[in-house]
Amino acid sequence: MAFTKFVIRAFSTSTLHFNAVKTVTVIGSGLMGSGIAQVAAATGHKVTLVDKTKEIVDKAEVSIKKSIDRIVKKKFPDDAKAQLKYSTDVLANLNMSTDVLTAVKSSDLVIEAIVENLDVKRELFGLLDNAAPEKTLFASNTSSIPIKDIASVTKRKDKFGGLHFFNPVPLMKLLEVIRIPETSDETYNLLDAFGKALGKTTVQCKDTPGFIVNRLLVPYMVEAIRLVERGDASPRDVDTAMKLGAGYPMGPFELLDYVGLDTTKFIIDGWSKRDPENPLFKPSPILNKLVDDNKLGLKTGEGFYKYNKQ
Numbered sequence: 001m002a003f004t005k006f007v008i009r010a011f012s013t014s015t016l017h018f019n020a021v022k023t024v025t026v027i028g029s030g031l032m033g034s035g036i037a038q039v040a041a042a043t044g045h046k047v048t049l050v051d052k053t054k055e056i057v058d059k060a061e062v063s064i065k066k067s068i069d070r071i072v073k074k075k076f077p078d079d080a081k082a083q084l085k086y087s088t089d090v091l092a093n094l095n096m097s098t099d100v101l102t103a104v105k106s107s108d109l110v111i112e113a114i115v116e117n118l119d120v121k122r123e124l125f126g127l128l129d130n131a132a133p134e135k136t137l138f139a140s141n142t143s144s145i146p147i148k149d150i151a152s153v154t155k156r157k158d159k160f161g162g163l164h165f166f167n168p169v170p171l172m173k174l175l176e177v178i179r180i181p182e183t184s185d186e187t188y189n190l191l192d193a194f195g196k197a198l199g200k201t202t203v204q205c206k207d208t209p210g211f212i213v214n215r216l217l218v219p220y221m222v223e224a225i226r227l228v229e230r231g232d233a234s235p236r237d238v239d240t241a242m243k244l245g246a247g248y249p250m251g252p253f254e255l256l257d258y259v260g261l262d263t264t265k266f267i268i269d270g271w272s273k274r275d276p277e278n279p280l281f282k283p284s285p286i287l288n289k290l291v292d293d294n295k296l297g298l299k300t301g302e303g304f305y306k307y308n309k310q
């Protein structure tokens with residue numbers, strides 16, 4: 001009996017090892033996709049980062065190189081040779097592409113990090129499901145959309161999960177691994193092992209709105225906006241208060257600008273559509289005006305604050 005248990009355990013460990021994720025396609029090379037691709041490449045995975053145009057992927061490559069430069073300066077101070085080796089190794093694992101259907105053909109795992117819109121994500125996964133090999137795992141980095149609503153367009157719900165990374169991906173240590181009822185144990189274990197291989201601490205959560213972090217973070221951010229809309233305090237004073245009084249690294253308005261106000265609006269509009277009676281999700285005139293004016297935060301140089309364009 002003990003021997004049988006040993007054999008089963010040894011077999012399942014080796015199966016897991018055999019199947020471990022080695023090749024990854026990341027779709028969407030914006031804030032999150034470029035960070036996910038960078039970290040996966042830095043941990044020895046072969047990564048293809050895909051976006052819609054060459055101009056967009058070129059911009060992402062520049063931002064990845066900047067991030068790697070910051071990392072190597074800290075990791076190998078005063079060792080130019082080690083800095084160069086690290087950068088070269090990471091970049092050798094990273095391939096940029098605009099051809100998603102070819103990229104997924106040789107991928108163990110596809111991570112979607114495109115715009116936070118259910119219809120656009122479903123359209124993409126519908127195409128991917130026909131193009132990717134049967135064994136390929138699918139994951140979405142959505143902040144707020146139920147994973148089941150995205151996965152239902154595919155015929156591989158058992159191979160589908162959520163991998164919710166945090167911004168900035170190279171620095172934030174957490175990864176939420178989300179399973180839907182159909183996610184197989186093998187898929188969940190592979191996704192979790194992939195997260196750990198990236199150096200992240202993983203937590204498991206069901207496919208519940210906001211998962212863990214955003215379920216708690218969104219109401220806090222909404223209250224911050226309402227406080228300012230009522231004229232009770234300025235964004236600057238709210239941010240100062242939360243940094244110095246609550247010990248947060250960024251205040252809520254700095255964080256909104258950092259996340260992107262377009263993404264923020266997609267999140268809140270999506271939740272409002274799914275739960276229209278909930279007063280938490282009532283539209284915010286300030287947020288809507290900033291987005292209408294294309295003041296999307298750090299990425300466009302202005303949001304709640306103004307930034308020097310990088």
Ligand SMILES: CCCCCCCCCCCCC[C@H](O)CC(=O)SCCNC(=O)CCNC(=O)[C@H](O)C(C)(C)COP(=O)(O)OP(=O)(O)OC[C@H]1O[C@@H](n2cnc3c(N)ncnc32)[C@H](O)[C@@H]1OP(=O)(O)O
Pocket residue numbers: 067068070071074142143144165166167168169170171172213214217218221222225249250255259264267268280281282283284287
């Ligand atoms: C009704 C309408 C209301 C609507 C409201 C709805 C709200 C919805 C919002 C929800 C959003 C959810 C988004 C998502 O799903 C979940 C998230 O990701 S939430 C965001 C999580 N992230 C955070 O909370 C970040 C908090 N900030 C920080 O931890 C730090 O500020 C920082 C980002 C790490 C930066 O540190 P700082 O000290 O502030 O600044 P520095 O610039 O000095 O950086 C420190 C150090 O790090 C290096 N560094 C920074 N960025 C990078 C990078 N990208 N790559 C590599 N290295 C980086 C930098 O060089 C510094 O290095 P050092 O100088 O120390 O050597």
Ligand SMILES: NC(=O)c1ccc[n+]([C@@H]2O[C@H](COP(=O)([O-])OP(=O)(O)OC[C@H]3O[C@@H](n4cnc5c(N)ncnc54)[C@H](O)[C@@H]3O)[C@@H](O)[C@H]2O)c1
Pocket residue numbers: 027028029030031032033050051052056112113114115116117120124141142143144164165166167258259260263
């Ligand atoms: N911004 C954050 O802090 C954050 C944190 C965690 C999760 N997320 C989630 O990650 C996802 C991406 O967010 P982001 O902030 O990186 O957005 P972003 O706007 O920075 O980048 C999105 C990228 O996807 C590309 N894209 C859109 N449709 C595409 C398609 N069909 N095929 C290929 N590329 C396409 C866009 O060109 C763009 O480059 C969203 O689901 C968001 O909710 C965001």
